[in-house]
Amino acid sequence: MDKITKQMPDSCRETWNEMVNFDFTTAYSNVTTATVEELRGHQLQPTFPSKVVEYALENWSPREGDVLISSFPRTGKPVEAAEDGESKLKSN
Numbered sequence: 001m002d003k004i005t006k007q008m009p010d011s012c013r014e015t016w017n018e019m020v021n022f023d024f025t026t027a028y029s030n031v032t033t034a035t036v037e038e039l040r041g042h043q044l045q046p047t048f049p050s051k052v053v054e055y056a057l058e059n060w061s062p063r064e065g066d067v068l069i070s071s072f073p074r075t076g077k078p079v080e081a082a083e084d085g086e087s088k089l090k091s092n
Contacts, residue, residue, distance in 0.1 A: 001020060008016060034046035039053050062068065 005013060005016060036046050037044050037048070037050040039050040044050055044053065
């Protein structure tokens with residue numbers, strides 16, 4: 001590291017030393033765990049407020065022309081198309 005420091009302009013050395021000697025324990029000492037909320041027996045994505053889902057379930061109704069797009073992480077076993085056109089779970 002001394003070779004690198006010697007080749008640097010004086011104006012950069014203080015910043016370089018701070019970066020090289022950074023104490024990562026100070027950056028990660030306040031790590032918290034997100035709360036997983038439940039609503040009607042279903043766990044929600046961490047940090048997603050259950051009040052939003054509850055409001056939507058109780059107060060929202062689609063209008064003509066509305067499009068609802070949902071996304072979710074893929075979990076469980078992969079699905080394959082059966083010969084009869086019906087989907088079925090792959091067995092391992």
